[in-house]
Amino acid sequence: MERQWIMIDGNEAVAKVAHALSEVIAIYPITPSTPMGEFADTWSASGQPNLWGTIPLVVEMQSEGGAAGTLHGTLQTGALATTFTASQGLLLMIPNMYKIAGELTPVVFHVAARSLAAQGLSIFGDHSDVMAVRSTGFALLASNSVQEAQDLALIAHASTLQARIPFLHFFDGFRTSHEIDKIEPLTHEDIRALIDDSLVQAHRQRALSPEHPCIRGTAQNPDTYFQARESVNSFYQVCPAIVQQAMDTFAAQTGRPYHLFDYAGAADAERVIVMMGSGAETAQATVDYLSAQGEKVGVLNVHLFRPFSVHHFLQALPATVKTIAVLDRTKEPGSAGEPLYLDIVAALQEDWGRASLPRVIGGRYGLSSKEFTPAMVKGIYDEMLREEPRKHFIIGIHDDVTSTSLDYDPAFVLAETGLVQCLFWGLGSDGTVGANKNSIKIIGEETPNFAQGYFVYDSKKSGSVTISHLRFGSHPFSAPYLIGAGQADFVACHQFAFS
Template sequence: MKKMTIDGNTAASHVAYAFSEVAAIYPITPSSPMAESADEWATAKRTNMWGQKLKIAEMQSEGGAAGAVHGSLSAGALTTTYTASQGLLLMIPNMYKISGELLPMVMHVSARALAAHSLNIFGDHSDVMACRQTGFAMLASSSVQEVMDLALVSHLATLKSSVPFLHFFDGFRTSHEYSKVEGFDEANNYAEIKAIFDKLGMQKYVDEFKSRALNPEHPIQKGTAQNGDTYFQNRETANSYYEAVPAIVSEMMKAVSEYTGRAYHLFDYVGASDAEEVIVVMGSGAETIEETVNKLNAQGKKYGVLKVRLYRPFDATAFVGAIPASCKKLAVLDRTKEPGSLGEPLYLDVCAALLEQGRADVRVYGGRYGLGSKEFTPTMVLSVFKNLEAKESKNHFTVGIYEDVTNTSLDFSEKFDAAPAGSTSCKFYGLGSDGTVGSNKNTVKIIGDHTDKYVQAYFFYDSKKSGGITVSHLRFGDKPIQSEYLIDAADFIACHNPSYVTRYDMASDLKEGGAFLLNSEWTSVEALEKELPAKM
């Protein structure tokens, strides 16, 4: 493996390229860079595991891309696509067909909000949760490193199971975050991935898939219309395939873990072995909660977090088996809103799993967080644990906002800093298209690729992008960085647009003894005293 400083989109596309013969694409924020990278690599004549260059088919809509994927799979070509938000919803009709015909593929999704009362182009799980009935297996990644590793798990598992996979990770927070990761070398036709592929004997599953292709030399029947006399029973014939998925995913996780040294399971628990309060979550929030749990437990608390990897099919036995026997209360956090439901999707699955597995003694509390890329910080994690500890815990709560209409919010006024000691945090304020974001991307790549430091870079900008404010959040440290939230305590802050000094409170996030750099034409003390606000 080799060190790579890349974002989540690039990590997903990097692995997908190794397994794919065709990619049918259509751009939509924030998934577009996955298709752009694949197109760029194909143009540069990069080859997949079989020595073939990826064939790119750019369609005129997401619906067209999904139709092309279905047709390509039916013709026997290993095919992938990348999408998000409304684009994913346009693919749902074809997703039912792909899963119904047991066609193996992986769809990589940078999960994004849906346009409801307004448009929002940022991250949450609203789109992928609309797909949980399609028949696609669903695997969640929490970080850029996990995107690299679990993308491989997805592609291996879909071939053996014949069940299509939706591999998702948080839009922007993971898709656009730059991080130093261990990646699979693409040299020699992805020889590293091919070695894992061959060790598992995966070629026979590829051959089986291709043997079902539409071909006049060996015709098959598919795409029929069935009436009430046969449809129901034929629909149930897929049961055994889905029942086999959790074990197959576990097998592939074990194989990838043995190669990488990073352990993955269907559900991963982190925290005190005798914890009574545990948070259940999936996506980038899991990293923030783990960082917070580690800090709180070091201070004497006994908390835990249960990370959901395989969301569909939901293995109730594995889920309950991962919960500490001491657990009395669970907080289940969903990054979506389902109006009118008894609770959000993950919450309902957890309740059903506990009931069916005889753990109804565990009290479950559901909450919503992070919609539309709303911040989710250690301070908010602490408020969730405090709610669990309360004598009367609030159910169906929100965290990260103060909602004064139906009063669902948890109070998060008590600040908590979970950032590990020894890391350096920097913020850069710029104007969209002024080069600040680009130069900071180059900075983290240089430091990540040419030093032993771990790096993380996340770029905040509004939907205007060009011409709007940008804030680059850079972290450097000697240990892997799990801080999946914006910097609120910086060692260094730079402002590249002097007009911001009267518009934004930039200095308040500066640590004691930190440095502030202002790029301006005010060169004298008198000019600075005249132009800078007194607070600064």
């Protein structure tokens, strides 16, 4: 059967899967997740059914806390439900998240990961919000691209039904949620192949009902709470295998393989970066270039962050590794290290099983959508060559206060052979972004070209500078970073004042 391709952004790709697999969708809008709820509401209003032929009920609450409460109650009736959120909105859901996880209730929250308000508010993307809920008991599944956001959304829904652990599926706000890419869409048959109706029925049978009464949500004293809290261990122990099984079923159905940890690079790599999110795509593109030059480098991309499987991590890591750089897209002030870094150090310390442990260094990057480029990736690999690399560093900004930043050569670029790269400068609301969205969709869907569109604007949106970054070419590519100065084949300026 001939492949079908569509041009779509991450939010719409995820919303299509979530709408197809839900009966109730409780929403409250928050940037950059808002379009997911808007799409779902539009589809239900137009009578678009889900996988079982019913029209999902989309209800907008007065806050994210209300949306989470609605989900919790809905799930107790045996319905299939979901929500979309980000940033402070996700934090308002934390009390309900603890209850949903503690009661072993299947559900998927889809999060366009975004900065939390600290010294200031930011609508842009990093992993601060999802890292703030890692102790709730939700499984955390990360996607790196628009294609992955669609595919892993389905894998999350399939996994939660079998594992009974609730899932938080996240992808980078703006960088993935609003990036338009050419992807292979999931069909009704693909979704049907992943969803076991007997597991849906089992969820319904666990509903609160006077027909089969049970007790739930009790208060527990010291004589029982500890024992009951530990009773969930077996569910978390088998969850990674369940997710991998869903990934294997997905691969057999679609031909697109995924693993809990995906490695790319030299088989005998000595320097390896470990990270998750769209930055891993940038690292992989850089690794491909450096490996072709004979450098022994690699990148280990984390999909399932919680529950963290030490076994699968070590299985994916090259045995030849000497230095590991763990990159976190969040800051945890006062900690000995950021979350992913601490997990990697613990995993190696507990179960490496070889003569000498690899050296592990930790870095922060990309907070609030700060750009992360191949030049920065190369700078990190260069740092790992030093006899005493910095144990903790930041990349992408110049830290002239505590001197934690790495130097890198901004002139280093990947040769994007066979690609046409275009920049369009405009003013918010002048139509430039809208026209370019239409243009890149036409190029991607009406020609054999692969295409990507990404649009830069600040939180003022209307009336501020916008820059549209368009790429297209005859071969598939992954470039989740901006077109650099001097790299564009075509530049347009739609406001004389900018020239």
